[in-house]
Amino acid sequence: MRPFSYTAPATVAEAVDALAASGPGTKILAGGTTLYDLMKLDIEAPAAVVDVHRLTEIAAIDTTDPGEFSFGAAARMADVADDPVLRRDFPALAESLAKAASQQLRNMATVGGNLLQRTRCGYFRGGPAFPCNKREPGSGCAALGGLDRGHAIFGGSDTCVATYPGDWAVALRAFDAVVDVIGPRGERTVAIADLHVEPGDTPQREHTLAGDELIVRIRVPVAPSSRGSTYHKIRDRESYAFALVSVAAGVAFDDQGAVEDCRIALGGVATLPWRCPAAEMVLTGERLTEESALRAGEAAFAGARPRAHNVFKIELGIRTVADALRIAGERAVR
Amino acid sequence: MTAIVRRSGGNPTNAPDGGLCLALGDMGSSEATLSSAIRTETAFTVNGLRVKMELDPRESLLDVLRERLGLTGTKKGCDHGQCGACTVHLDGRRIVSCLTPAVQVNGQAVTTIEGVAAPDGTLHPLQEAFIDNDALQCGYCTPGQVMSGLACIAEGHAGDDDEIREYLSGNLCRCGAYAGILAAVRETARRTDPRVGEG
Numbered sequence A: 001m002r003p004f005s006y007t008a009p010a011t012v013a014e015a016v017d018a019l020a021a022s023g024p025g026t027k028i029l030a031g032g033t034t035l036y037d038l039m040k041l042d043i044e045a046p047a048a049v050v051d052v053h054r055l056t057e058i059a060a061i062d063t064t065d066p067g068e069f070s071f072g073a074a075a076r077m078a079d080v081a082d083d084p085v086l087r088r089d090f091p092a093l094a095e096s097l098a099k100a101a102s103q104q105l106r107n108m109a110t111v112g113g114n115l116l117q118r119t120r121c122g123y124f125r126g127g128p129a130f131p132c133n134k135r136e137p138g139s140g141c142a143a144l145g146g147l148d149r150g151h152a153i154f155g156g157s158d159t160c161v162a163t164y165p166g167d168w169a170v171a172l173r174a175f176d177a178v179v180d181v182i183g184p185r186g187e188r189t190v191a192i193a194d195l196h197v198e199p200g201d202t203p204q205r206e207h208t209l210a211g212d213e214l215i216v217r218i219r220v221p222v223a224p225s226s227r228g229s230t231y232h233k234i235r236d237r238e239s240y241a242f243a244l245v246s247v248a249a250g251v252a253f254d255d256q257g258a259v260e261d262c263r264i265a266l267g268g269v270a271t272l273p274w275r276c277p278a279a280e281m282v283l284t285g286e287r288l289t290e291e292s293a294l295r296a297g298e299a300a301f302a303g304a305r306p307r308a309h310n311v312f313k314i315e316l317g318i319r320t321v322a323d324a325l326r327i328a329g330e331r332a333v334r
Numbered sequence B: 001m002t003a004i005v006r007r008s009g010g011n012p013t014n015a016p017d018g019g020l021c022l023a024l025g026d027m028g029s030s031e032a033t034l035s036s037a038i039r040t041e042t043a044f045t046v047n048g049l050r051v052k053m054e055l056d057p058r059e060s061l062l063d064v065l066r067e068r069l070g071l072t073g074t075k076k077g078c079d080h081g082q083c084g085a086c087t088v089h090l091d092g093r094r095i096v097s098c099l100t101p102a103v104q105v106n107g108q109a110v111t112t113i114e115g116v117a118a119p120d121g122t123l124h125p126l127q128e129a130f131i132d133n134d135a136l137q138c139g140y141c142t143p144g145q146v147m148s149g150l151a152c153i154a155e156g157h158a159g160d161d162d163e164i165r166e167y168l169s170g171n172l173c174r175c176g177a178y179a180g181i182l183a184a185v186r187e188t189a190r191r192t193d194p195r196v197g198e199g
Helices: A012-021 A035-040 A077-081 A084-089 A091-098 A103-108 A168-174 A277-283 A290-300 A312-331 B024-034 B061-068 B125-132 B142-155 B161-167 B178-192
Strands: A005-007 A026-029 A048-051 A068-072 A178-183 A186-191 A214-221 A229-234 A245-253 A259-267 B012-014 B020-022 B040-046 B049-055 B087-090 B093-096 B109-111
Touching: A012 A048, A012 A178, A012 A214, A026 A035, A077 A091, A077 A103, A084 A091, A091 A168, A091 A229, A091 A245, A103 B093, A103 B142, A168 A229, A168 A245, A168 A259, A229 A312, A245 A312, A259 A277, A259 A290, A259 A312, A277 A290, A290 A312, B049 B061, B087 B142, B093 B142, B125 B142, B125 B178, B142 B161, B142 B178, B161 B178
Parallel strands: A005 A048, A026 A048, B020 B049, B040 B109
Antiparallel strands: A068 A214, A178 A186, A178 A214, A229 A245, A245 A259, B012 B020, B040 B049, B087 B093, B087 B109
């Protein structure tokens, strides 16, 4: 690991000052579960680190406003996952956190840092033995023509097909969350839909935040379908694994029993959290049945571009969408 | 209070404030590299004993515990947060010490496997239950399993077998002693909280 300077500001204002004074090689450290891990692998090599993991002023969890839930960026994944109001009123969000990582890591990782978790692509993590345009722009991509079972079937490019690994951001994407950030140039709010970017020709660029901008808060509007929601995650093993396919789904019904609010977003299959508006349209105004749920699943995966070893994700994904909608529908208030 | 260093090499000296203070020099061959980094004074407690040291911010809590403090009960498995062998408690919550830069625990309380038994050496009921249920073979993952099991019970996540399995999934056992580990945690949880069922 390369040497780096370390500062631990006591307040957000001090953190902004530290970021303003810092050079381009500076990284924000929160729970450390991604950044410190990648520093050990020499994939991240910041010259300076600004540690924000104990900024209690941005660690509050607020589920008291029935119109909008708010999560301080430094709140721990485990604490948000265990919030009783969230578990009852917005299960997709709580489950997306509870089904990620292990309890040890959830006690460390923050809900702000989690949004910017970097890919688990083995060629990216494998280091200089493998070409990787994300790690070393212009070097090529070992996943193209390589072992691509875990790679993206949506949102990839000729330079990168690495999967976005997170779960929380997928659930947030389904429910139109926004992210409040602060930096030396002031505060701004970024829609979660505008936070992550497809790799295109610049796979090293994964999000739209500047290096000196700090996530302070995540806000999620409570939707009619929030209570009837789930995060359904299919893995190689039952627990403690990244998603092969995951689905954040939400359903609400009108007086006649037809779907009036439908949310579907996918994880584990795309280069970024992947919303499925066409699939949502399939169900909106229709009754939720096994048949209509499968049609929604087929619409969600209609544009998939599978690679040599991950064609299975299409059939698995269609059925995971249908199962997620069934679970969500059972939870919805009729 | 008993000394926390149980094998030589940690070279503890008494600091003026009464806490335990360790010199940086005991890192041996790494010294040349360390001198180029910015050292950060870090004070925390380990199993109730105060520690104050100048740390290179690159050092993991796991390496500080094992290599500087001689507390080798905490094991290094993958060193990347994937196996749970290095699980310790930080202010009462379980974390993996391999992914924790040691400078981050400034002002906090670390508990390792060495701090679980009573001062007179009487094992914790969960440790006894591991023995009674044959919950280990090679034993390498066991300190992490015990620390994780203790936290699982304290968190209230040991309500039934499925919940215990889910909340211990961050601790791998390549010998496959999972059945015994599950039984030990279930048995101890039931003893602690009579509401916990048979699973």
